[in-house]
Amino acid sequence: MALLQISEPGQSPDPHQRRIAVGIDLGTTHSLVAAVRHGSAECLPDEQGRVILPSAVRYLVDDKGRTRRQIGYEAMSAQAEDPLNTIVSVKRFMGRKLSDLVDPGRLPYQFEDQPGMVGVRTVDGVKSPVEVSAEILASLRQRAEDTFNDDLFGAVITVPAYFDDAQRQATKDAAQMAGLNVLRLLNEPTAAAIAYGLDNGAEGLYAIYDLGGGTFDISLLQLSRGVFEVVATGGDSALGGDDIDHLLADAALLDAKMQAVTPQDKRSVLVAARRTKEKLSTDGSAHLSCALSGGMLSVSLTRERLAALAKPLIDKSLASVKRVLRDAKVKPDEVKGVVMVGGSTRMPAVRDAVGAFFGQTPLTDLNPDEVVALGAAIQANQLAGNNVQGELLLLDVLPLSLGLETMGGLVERIVPRNTPIPCARAQDFTTFKDGQTALAVHVVQGEREQVEHCRSLARFELRGIPPMAAGAARIRVSFQVDADGLLSVSAKEQLSGVEAAVVVKPSYGLSDEQVANMLREGFTTAAADMKDRALREARVEAERMLEATRTALAADGDLLSPEQRAEIDALMVQIGSRCDRGDLDALESATKALAQGTEAFAAERMNRSIRQALAGRKVDQV
Ligand code: ADP
Numbered sequence: 001m002a003l004l005q006i007s008e009p010g011q012s013p014d015p016h017q018r019r020i021a022v023g024i025d026l027g028t029t030h031s032l033v034a035a036v037r038h039g040s041a042e043c044l045p046d047e048q049g050r051v052i053l054p055s056a057v058r059y060l061v062d063d064k065g066r067t068r069r070q071i072g073y074e075a076m077s078a079q080a081e082d083p084l085n086t087i088v089s090v091k092r093f094m095g096r097k098l099s100d101l102v103d104p105g106r107l108p109y110q111f112e113d114q115p116g117m118v119g120v121r122t123v124d125g126v127k128s129p130v131e132v133s134a135e136i137l138a139s140l141r142q143r144a145e146d147t148f149n150d151d152l153f154g155a156v157i158t159v160p161a162y163f164d165d166a167q168r169q170a171t172k173d174a175a176q177m178a179g180l181n182v183l184r185l186l187n188e189p190t191a192a193a194i195a196y197g198l199d200n201g202a203e204g205l206y207a208i209y210d211l212g213g214g215t216f217d218i219s220l221l222q223l224s225r226g227v228f229e230v231v232a233t234g235g236d237s238a239l240g241g242d243d244i245d246h247l248l249a250d251a252a253l254l255d256a257k258m259q260a261v262t263p264q265d266k267r268s269v270l271v272a273a274r275r276t277k278e279k280l281s282t283d284g285s286a287h288l289s290c291a292l293s294g295g296m297l298s299v300s301l302t303r304e305r306l307a308a309l310a311k312p313l314i315d316k317s318l319a320s321v322k323r324v325l326r327d328a329k330v331k332p333d334e335v336k337g338v339v340m341v342g343g344s345t346r347m348p349a350v351r352d353a354v355g356a357f358f359g360q361t362p363l364t365d366l367n368p369d370e371v372v373a374l375g376a377a378i379q380a381n382q383l384a385g386n387n388v389q390g391e392l393l394l395l396d397v398l399p400l401s402l403g404l405e406t407m408g409g410l411v412e413r414i415v416p417r418n419t420p421i422p423c424a425r426a427q428d429f430t431t432f433k434d435g436q437t438a439l440a441v442h443v444v445q446g447e448r449e450q451v452e453h454c455r456s457l458a459r460f461e462l463r464g465i466p467p468m469a470a471g472a473a474r475i476r477v478s479f480q481v482d483a484d485g486l487l488s489v490s491a492k493e494q495l496s497g498v499e500a501a502v503v504v505k506p507s508y509g510l511s512d513e514q515v516a517n518m519l520r521e522g523f524t525t526a527a528a529d530m531k532d533r534a535l536r537e538a539r540v541e542a543e544r545m546l547e548a549t550r551t552a553l554a555a556d557g558d559l560l561s562p563e564q565r566a567e568i569d570a571l572m573v574q575i576g577s578r579c580d581r582g583d584l585d586a587l588e589s590a591t592k593a594l595a596q597g598t599e600a601f602a603a604e605r606m607n608r609s610i611r612q613a614l615a616g617r618k619v620d621q622v
């Protein structure tokens with residue numbers, strides 16, 4: 001069986017086939033966008049090289065009444081100055097009513113109790129959490145489009161495993177508002193597991209430990225047949241790195257016997273504490289220093305000191321882990337792997353405690369801030385039909401039309417280009433000559449009307465067709481393209497059931513340029529091709545008439561008088577001469593003339609065959 005090629009998976013330059021799909025981690029404090037490029041997932045940086053976008057939006061109105069927004073770092077730094085109009089941690093309000101919020105009075109916003117979802121009043125009117133999230137998503141979408149200089153095919157957006165329907169729907173709405181095509185919402189722990197490639201590994205239970213700035217999430221996932229299922233989730237919505245900052249700040253103030261008096265002092269010492277805490281993840285000791293209204297604060301701190309301070313908080317997270325395992329009736333040693341997510345899992349004290357609890361070293365190779373976005377990008381890439389390299393894996397649509405050669409070297413298009421695959425199409429053909437027992441099937445690819453301008457993919461013959469009059473056989477030719485771009489063509493004579501088939505396997509024979517050329521030629525020559533096609537069709541029809549007349553003359557020529565015979569011969573000669581010229585109208589009228597000129601003869605033949613059929617039979621046998 002011939003194995004031939006129909007097109008080039010992943011090699012088309014056709015812009016509509018480039019499928020740029022991104023993963024977005026829409027986080028409480030930080031958001032990121034990632035994509036698979038050059039075979040691996042990476043987070044996309046902004047113009048300043050920063051991959052993180054603080055999940056903060058500030059609404060402003062200038063003195064001329066024009067509204068404006070700041071998103072990300074710009075909004076973050078305006079938070080102290082303009083808390084009412086600078087919305088942070090909006091994820092906590094997604095899909096929530098005012099009555100759902102825990103202690104809304106603690107937050108600086110003017111909440112509006114709206115039907116469906118709580119709103120926040122700003123200088124630019126009441127904003128729903130969906131709108132605010134859409135601003136963040138639109139900013140990431142813009143970043144991705146600028147990076148690739150192209151439109152996005154779609155995005156996978158991550159949500160906490162515990163998000164309910166309303167929260168998920170709100171996330172989808174935000175994406176739609178941001179002009180994103182949501183390929184899927186993906187649970188954050190699942191995304192992290194995918195980033196580590198666990199979906200390709202051993203089946204079993206995996207724990208995802210996510211300690212961020214303000215929240216702690218623990219999820220237990222079951223992997224079976226390459227698919228993760230969330231078995232149990234738990235955590236603490238008010239436990240995270242921020243709490244550790246507070247403890248460290250308090251410890252430093254106590255050491256220095258100082259106090260943070262003003263709100264500015266409190267903010268400064270927290271910022272310094274956070275910086276020191278992060279430094280202690282890599283260094284054994286660090287200085288915490290900042291200017292306070294009462295003087296300079298400067299304290300030396302060690303990693304051990306920080307670990308001791310953080311211990312109660314880490315233990316609190318482990319208590320949640322225990323609860324989740326107990327709920328799921330799982331023992332720590334039944335967990336196959338532990339994935340660390342969230343910036344706070346950079347702390348060695350956290351890693352050590354989690355490792356000791358599960359009796360195994362947790363996975364920490366990937367950047368814990370990025371791991372969720374990376375996993376989402378991998379999934380987005382797959383959902384878009386790309387391969388691991390980020391190239392289009394499948395011929396999601398046919399790049400070029402598929403067809404058959406018919407009489408006169410013309411192409412009958414069976415499956416038009418851009419048809420999504422997998423697909424199946426069939427068309428009926430018939431024989432050209434009386435008694436024809438074989439049919440040549442020639443499969444071609446391309447946009448042109450003539451076989452010689454298309455690419456030949458395969459030829460095969462359908463043999464064993466029972467002899468029948470021309471046009472009586474019914475041969476169904478079926479085209480089938482499977483999800484891998486594998487084309488099979490089969491031909492079956494419907495009355496006798498004789499069948500033949502060929503499989504055309506995709507390979508890498510056609511270059512991008514060739515596909516592009518074939519398309520270009522197909523478009524620019526379409527008008528000329530159509531004219532040429534009409535002429536060829538007229539020639540085929542003329543040939544068919546001539547062939548039928550010759551057959552009839554050979555069989556029943558004796559029915560004609562010499563004059564009648566001469567008349568028909570003259571009509572046939574006329575067709576012959578016009579066939580060679582390019583005059584379509586002349587050829588068509590000559591063919592018509594022959595058809596009319598042989599009508600009487602055809603009637604005579606019919607009478608004769610009826611007489612023959614009835615000869616020797618009694619009337620009641622007919
Ligand atoms: P969220 O998921 O809540 O948006 P992240 O996962 O980005 O938050 O984590 C933010 C937290 O991680 C902050 O408390 C930050 O101080 C902490 N963090 C970031 N880097 C480090 C580090 N190197 N060492 C310790 N903590 C870190």
Ligand code: MG
Pocket residue numbers: 027028212342
């Ligand atoms: Mg997070």
